[in-house]
Structure formats: C-alpha cells, structure tokens
Amino acid sequence: MTGTDPLSPWRRLADTCVLLDGFHALKHALRFGAEVPVAVTADRGAALALADELAPDVRPSLDALLTEVPEESYRALVPRPHPTAVAALAVRPSRAAHLEQLARTPRTAPVVVLDQPRNLGNAGAVIRLAAGFGATGVVTTGPLDPWHPTVVRGGAGLHFATAVERLTAPELPPGPLFALDPEGDDIRGLKLPDDAVLAFGSERSGLSPDVRARADHLVALPMRPQVSSYNLATSVAMTLYHWSLGSAGSPGTPGGS
Structure with missing residues (x-):
C-alpha cells in the first residue's frame, strides 16, 4: 500500500471486493489462488508470527501484503473485529x-445444494466442509447471498477453494439429484455417485417444492426417534463423509491447518 493514507486502496475497493475477515480467511484465500489487492492488520508482527506457526507456505505473500494500521482504523473496516486483527479484500x-465448473461433466465430486438456507453462519460452515471434502461446488437457492461477509467468515475463506454460486431450482447443475428428506431411503444402503447433486433443505421448512420435485432420489440420514433434525452443516458433513467412503476421488489426507 502506498500514499499518505494507507487505507485509500481499501476505500476504493471495498464496494466491489470480498471481505476476508481474519487471518485464516486470508490464509485460505491465498492458498487457493485468490487475487488479494489489499490486506491490513492491527499487529503485523503477531500476524506474521501466526503465519510462521500455522501457514509458512503463505508467509512470504503475507509479508508482502500486510500493512499495519492503528487498531481503531482496523476496527472501522470490519463489522465484527476478528481476534487475529487481520482483514483483507479479495477479488x-x-x-x-x-457456472462452467458446476456444469461440467463427468465430475469427480458432488455438488452441494443448500435449498433456501436461512442462517449465514451455517452456510459458511457448509462451504468450509465442502472445500475440505473436495466438492465441486456449493450452490444456494433463495435470497441468502453465499458471498455475504458473514458467510465468508464462517467459511474461513474457503469460498476460493470451490465454486460457490446462487442459482434458481431450474438452473441447478446436471447430475442425479439426491435430496435429503426424512421420508427417503436410508443413506447407509446407498452409494452416492461422484456426479451427484446433494440437496439439503432448511432446518425449519425442509426442501422447497421445486427442488423436491426435481429429486431423483430421496435420502434420509439415520436419526433417533423423537429427534427433530440435525444442524444443516452436520447433515452435509454426514452425507459427504458417506460419499467419500465409496469414492476413489475423495480427499484421503487427514488433518490440516
């Protein structure tokens, strides 16, 4: 960053870029090739020390990007200051x-569809899960913006590791659609193909009529009687894990930072 005002690039780009809120969001965005024109921190030394400990692979990039600004200036840039006091903007x-990636077949990993999701944090958690499992992408239907800053924060910047878009039900990617529904067949008796489209309704209202009508298969997760539902991210995690057990293309290395 150059000039007398270190925040002028931020002000110029804030309305058109994606907010990366926190060290981990910036770390993941850089790892997966995001274009990050500006990054700030209230404590440059602490941020670089964190990189030395957790992400030495992106340390040189962070060293070149990060500009230290007063804490009050940092706090004015983000809706909720992150404990790591790091923020950045990405293209x-x-x-x-x-859309090309989502439509391309054959696929080596499923597409996750969140049908009319309501909770921004849950949507972010699903994107983080999908990226970890190597899913082709995450599609949302309905009014929730999957690139909302709260969703990006919940996804820890892993939007850049998979294809994240909002579509209507008729625009869903090709592939056999497996919709999670309590009336469906027990998932433990099914093999989910790599080109599956996995649809999850909201915890409150379930699948929308449009997505349910498009389903090729209704699938149910095992659940104890009288338990109403699982958290959305939990349902996605269970389903992707089940897919991964039967797929040669799923990630096989545990752990990460």
Missing part, C-alpha cells in the same frame, strides 16, 4: 467460470 471469482 470475487468469475461467475461465468464457476
């Missing part, structure tokens, strides 16, 4: 490229 990936 949002091309929608056209994402």
Whole structure:
C-alpha cells in the first residue's frame, strides 16, 4: 500500500471486493489462488508470527501484503473485529467460470445444494466442509447471498477453494439429484455417485417444492426417534463423509491447518 493514507486502496475497493475477515480467511484465500489487492492488520508482527506457526507456505505473500494500521482504523473496516486483527479484500471469482465448473461433466465430486438456507453462519460452515471434502461446488437457492461477509467468515475463506454460486431450482447443475428428506431411503444402503447433486433443505421448512420435485432420489440420514433434525452443516458433513467412503476421488489426507 502506498500514499499518505494507507487505507485509500481499501476505500476504493471495498464496494466491489470480498471481505476476508481474519487471518485464516486470508490464509485460505491465498492458498487457493485468490487475487488479494489489499490486506491490513492491527499487529503485523503477531500476524506474521501466526503465519510462521500455522501457514509458512503463505508467509512470504503475507509479508508482502500486510500493512499495519492503528487498531481503531482496523476496527472501522470490519463489522465484527476478528481476534487475529487481520482483514483483507479479495477479488470475487468469475461467475461465468464457476457456472462452467458446476456444469461440467463427468465430475469427480458432488455438488452441494443448500435449498433456501436461512442462517449465514451455517452456510459458511457448509462451504468450509465442502472445500475440505473436495466438492465441486456449493450452490444456494433463495435470497441468502453465499458471498455475504458473514458467510465468508464462517467459511474461513474457503469460498476460493470451490465454486460457490446462487442459482434458481431450474438452473441447478446436471447430475442425479439426491435430496435429503426424512421420508427417503436410508443413506447407509446407498452409494452416492461422484456426479451427484446433494440437496439439503432448511432446518425449519425442509426442501422447497421445486427442488423436491426435481429429486431423483430421496435420502434420509439415520436419526433417533423423537429427534427433530440435525444442524444443516452436520447433515452435509454426514452425507459427504458417506460419499467419500465409496469414492476413489475423495480427499484421503487427514488433518490440516
């Protein structure tokens, strides 16, 4: 960052870029090739020490990017200051490229569909899960913006590791659609194909009529009687794990930072 005002690039780009809120969001964005034109921190030494400990692979990039600003200036840039006191702006990936990726067949990993999700944090947690399992992408239907800053924060910057877009039900990617529904067949008796489209309704209202009507298969997760539902992210995790057990293309290395 140059000039007398270290925050002028931020002000110029804030309305058109994706907010990366916290060290881990910035770390993941850099790892997966995001274009990050500006990054600030209230404590540069602490941020670089964190990189030395947790992400030495992106330490040189952080060293070149991070500009220290007064804490009050940092706090004014973000809706909720992160404990790591790091924030950055990234260029949002091309929608056209994402749509091409989602439509391409054959696929080596499923697409996750969140049908009319309501909770921003849950949506972010699902994107983080999907990236970890190597899913082709995460699609949302309905009004929730999957690139909302709260969703990006919940996803720890892993939006840049998979294709994340909002579509309507008729625009869903090709592939056999497996919709999670209490009336479906027990998932333990099924093998989920790599080109599956996995649809999850909201915890409150379940699947929308449009997505349910498009389903090729209704699938149920094992659940104790009288338990109403699982958390959305938990349901996605259980389903992707089940897929991974039967797929040669799923990630096989445990752990990470």
